[in-house]
Amino acid sequence: MMIRAKFRKAKRLRYISHLQLLDTLRRAIRRAELPGKYSEGYNPTLNLSLSQPLPVGMAGGGEYLDLELTAALEPEDFCRRLNDSLPRGIEILQARLTDNRLKSLQAVVDRARYHLLPPLKDQSREVRDSRAEAVLQEFRNKKEIIVVRKRRNKSDRSYNLREMVHEIKTAAEGRWSFLVSTGSRGNVRPEEIIRGLQQIDSSIGEQPLINFYREGLYVSRPPKLLTPLADEIMEGE
Amino acid sequence: MAEVFSKIDDSLYQVESPERYIGREWNQIKKDWQQTEIKTCLAFPDTYEIGMSHLGLKILYHRLNQEKDILCERVFAPWLDMEKLLKEKGIRLYSLENKQELLDFDLLGFTLQYELSYTTILTILNLGGLPLRSADRDNSYPLVIAGGATVFNPEPLAPFIDLFYLGEAERDIVRLVRYYQELKSSAFSREEILKKLSELPGVYLPTLYQPYYHQGKFQGIKTAEGAKPRISRQYIEDLDQAFYPTDFIVPYADIVHNRAVIEISRGCQRGCRFCAAGMSYRPARERSVETILSLAEEIIASTGYDEISLTSLSSMDYSQIEELVTRLAAQFQDRNVSISLPSLRIDEFSLKIAREVQRVRRSGLTFAPEAGTQRLRNIINKGVQEEDLFQAVRSAFESGWHRIKLYFMLGLPGEEEEDLAGIARLAKKTAEIGQQIRRNSSRKMRPIEVQVNVSTFIPKAFTPFQWYEMDSLTAIRHKIEYLQQHLTGRSLTLDWNDPETSRLEALLARGDRRLAPVIEGVWQQGSRLEGWSEQVDYQRWQQALKDFSLTEEDFLAARETGDPLPWDHLYTGVDKDFLQQEWQCAASGKETPDCRWSACSSCGVCATPHSGLKLARGREKEGAVSHDD
Known part of the structure; x- marks a missing residue:
């Protein structure tokens, strides 16, 4: 039996790393005395896994966790009890229980939506908005935007960013929204979106990670875009 | 905000x-x-x-x-x-x-x-x-x-x-x-x-x-x-009644001790003559088993930690250690909480306790013989016999541990070349014992590792060795080189503290107010966070001392027992007479036994012999500690 939950990581807690987040959740689950299942072996640890790591400094509104359970419990109960044991900044938003065998989060999630504060420096709101629309439209119209990925201990590699950006739009407060590939079958790093934008408008400067927000993680099942908690996904393989 | x-x-x-x-x-x-x-x-x-x-x-x-x-x-x-x-x-x-x-x-x-x-x-x-x-x-x-x-x-x-x-x-x-x-x-x-x-x-x-x-x-x-x-010095008389938190902050960062820490006792009476804490935190006081068990329960509930660490200067000397460990293990048996003991004594009893707490995953154990020969161990009052060490490591290897760390000190009073040779000999013998056990073992055992760690002895204030000199840089380096040459072989590794850092530590530990402008001087030039080896700039300290017409030797040289000391107006509770007497005992290689299981050594900290000792054992009888005096 397993529970899958959606959570938010925000405010100051955006500064804790993926491993620290995992430890924080494990300890919170222990404090909340939830019936988590432990691994066998010398060093039993809770069978808890998370979706793709958020970069340190970036907040996320639709992150996911999977926890194996030894006993059933109401999803609402799970959310409430875990939230009572979590530091402010991490919040469990929704959960679903299942007996089905699910693919791991990192295997199933293949889309991420990033919001970005408009990186334009124009003074007037009107000018900014119209320029924003022009930049985004040009991005959409391109067939190819080649960006270079710097890889640690490996040679640089170029790839066509445009192919991996699946939706471009404006979100609340004029934020730019990009739905991109994520995970092992193709992955766009947020800073590469900026490098792509810079090819369209050279006045766009480097953007710190905190200017990004990962709105959510998704599973693409064309023509649908699902969340990892959708019926189709929770039904298992 | x-x-x-x-x-x-x-x-x-x-x-x-x-x-x-x-x-x-x-x-x-x-x-x-x-x-x-x-x-x-x-x-x-x-x-x-x-x-x-x-x-x-x-x-x-x-x-x-x-x-x-x-x-x-x-x-x-x-x-x-x-x-x-x-x-x-x-x-x-x-x-x-x-x-x-x-x-x-x-x-x-x-x-x-x-x-x-x-x-x-x-x-x-x-x-x-x-x-x-x-x-x-x-x-x-x-x-x-x-x-x-x-x-x-x-x-x-x-x-x-x-x-x-x-x-x-x-x-x-x-x-x-x-x-x-x-x-x-x-x-x-x-x-x-x-x-x-x-x-x-x-x-x-x-x-x-x-x-x-x-x-x-x-x-x-x-x-x-x-x-x-x-x-x-002020101290808590009854540790069992003393305040102890249970709602510890749980850091995000992977800190050194990210686990439930329970202080089971404070102070130590073993009387190792080099040990500042052992001299200055007397008398030994223990929390009761009941108190520790209930603290453990509360801390685990409040923090969510999955490891309990029993801490003290010498956990194995806790008078009820066996009962404590057995009951703790039973209490948390089904809750995926492990128990760790930071310091092991060198004896069979300690191994028994270690086996009790570490039922699974036996990797490394640490022992501290401190010196390479019996003569030098007597001088420093480290009551360990060579045979005890070999027995303990034999037992450890037989129980499945494959990595043993051995701690030694360089530059102790009375140290001679035979003592350095002794370190090499003990380490080699330990490795041999391990290899032999591994060869004859019917189960699969990982390769034997013996890690020798040597630190440089620093004669600290309020110890019997406070009058002794600190080794020179050249002397320390020679000794490390000697060990590097003699401690070679399969399974053996040698690790040592940076000699320059040890000299600086000694300087500040033994210094007086004339060092204040030196500290300020090096700080102004950028010295800070010097607990991190890459941050230590020894040359800068040297120069700053020179600027104020001081030398390291002003503070690190030997002192006469009659010399006034910069800390003479402070009082740890242990009498200076006792420290002097211990200094003399060291010179003649005479041991002073732990007063918990023998006669009072008159260190001065208790009002009447043994009155300050508050041990868990005997607490039931209104805290009375019976001794034949």
């Missing part, structure tokens, strides 16, 4: 380990800043990870926050990148809880954990906006107090700190803080306030004690009229 933090919040992604600077951990205590009258902040002169592993800081944090009218927050030293960022943004160092500037607190309390953190104290004062020297601070600044492990020679820091507190502060800290607040709200001058505070037990106001020198030599202390003739 305080204004100071909003200026930096969005830039923290630029620094390494930003979680050090955000606070907001589970169990953090953040009180209403406006509504709480007395504001205190505990400062630790090293990074967050080091500071949050320090038990004393946690005890005082929770003790002060127990009081409704007092808030207690934390501040740690920023790493160099964060220091730079703070300066760029033009903001002062802030507390983790309310993100308030240090200047806004009534009291700032520093932990003195080790000598090489002294320069970092100046960093915290400076980044907090406080003048470095006590003389330059008036009543508008927080009162700066300091205490901790190295407080028994605080002289090099004297000009920077307003008051030192000698000993265990959890009992009287609230009284001190309240009294200060009371004095502050009356019309007293700063000088009068400090003087009045110095009347409290354990409080040391350095300005009342002026050292004098003659021809570059410390001659003694002139005590101001009306001042206490000596300042006595």
Whole structure:
């Protein structure tokens, strides 16, 4: 039996790393005395896994966790009890229980939506908005935007960013929204979106990670875009 | 959120380990800043990870926050990148809880954990906006107090700190803080306030004690009229009744000891003559098994930790260790909580306990013979026989442990070449025992590893060896080279402390107030966070000493037992006569047994023989400890 939950990581807690987040959740689950299942072996640890790591400094509104359970419990109960044991900044938003065998989060999630504060420096709101629309439209119209990925201990590699950006739009407060590939079958790093934008408008400067927000993680099942908690996904393989 | 933090919040992604600077951990205590009258902040002169592993800081944090009218927050030293960022943004160092500037607190309390953190104290004062020297601070600044492990020679820091507190502060800290607040709200001058505070037990106001020198030599202390003739270390008499927190803060960062820490006893009577803690934290006092079991229960529930660490100077000497470990293991058996013991004694009994707690995953064990021959172990009063060590390691290998760490010291009084040869011999024999067991073992065993760790002995204040000299750099290096040449072979590795760092530690541990400008000098040139080896600049210290016409030898050379010592006006409770007597016993290789299981050695700390010892065993009989005296 397993529970899958959606959570938010925000405010100051955006500064804790993926491993620290995992430890924080494990300890919170222990404090909340939830019936988590432990691994066998010398060093039993809770069978808890998370979706793709958020970069340190970036907040996320639709992150996911999977926890194996030894006993059933109401999803609402799970959310409430875990939230009572979590530091402010991490919040469990929704959960679903299942007996089905699910693919791991990192295997199933293949889309991420990033919001970005408009990186334009124009003074007037009107000018900014119209320029924003022009930049985004040009991005959409391109067939190819080649960006270079710097890889640690490996040679640089170029790839066509445009192919991996699946939706471009404006979100609340004029934020730019990009739905991109994520995970092992193709992955766009947020800073590469900026490098792509810079090819369209050279006045766009480097953007710190905190200017990004990962709105959510998704599973693409064309023509649908699902969340990892959708019926189709929770039904298992 | 305080204004100071909003200026930096969005830039923290630029620094390494930003979680050090955000606070907001589970169990953090953040009180209403406006509504709480007395504001205190505990400062630790090293990074967050080091500071949050320090038990004393946690005890005082929770003790002060127990009081409704007092808030207690934390501040740690920023790493160099964060220091730079703070300066760029033009903001002062802030507390983790309310993100308030240090200047806004009534009291700032520093932990003195080790000598090489002294320069970092100046960093915290400076980044907090406080003048470095006590003389330059008036009543508008927080009162700066300091205490901790190295407080028994605080002289090099004297000009920077307003008051030192000698000993265990959890009992009287609230009284001190309240009294200060009371004095502050009356019309007293700063000088009068400090003087009045110095009347409290354990409080040391350095300005009342002026050292004098003659021809570059410390001659003694002139005590101001009306001042206490000596300042006595304070300690908790009954540890079982003493305050101990259970709602420990749970850091995000992977700190050194990220687990439930339970202090099972305080003090040690083994009487190892090199050990400052063993001499200065007497008498040995234990918590009862019942108290420890209930503390463990509460801490696990409140923190969610999956490991309990039983801590003390010598856990195996806890009088009820077997009962404690058995019951703890039973209590947490089905809850995926493991138990760890930091220090093992070298005997079969310890192995039995270790087997009890580490039923699974047996990897490494640590033993500390400290010296390579019986003669030298007698000199330092480390009552370990060679056969005990071989028996213990044999037993460890047979039980499945494959890695043994052996700790030794270089530069002990009376050390000769045969003692270094002895280190090599013990290590090699240990490896041989292991290899033999592994060859004959029917189960699969990982390759045997024997890791030899040598540190350089530092003759510290208030130990019987305080009159002894510190080895020269050349001598230390020769000895390390000797070991490098002789400690070769399969399964053996050698690790040693940086000799220059040891010399600096000794300098600050044995120094007097003439070192204060030296500390300030190297700090101004960038020395800070020197607990991190890459941060130590020995040449800079050398130059600074020269600038003030001092040499290392002024502080590190041997002293006559009749010579005045810079810390003579402080009193740990152990008599100087006893230390001298122990120094003489060392010279003749005579051992002094642990008074817990033999006669009183008259160290001076108990009112009548053994009266201060409060052991878990015998507590049922109204705490009486029976001894044949």
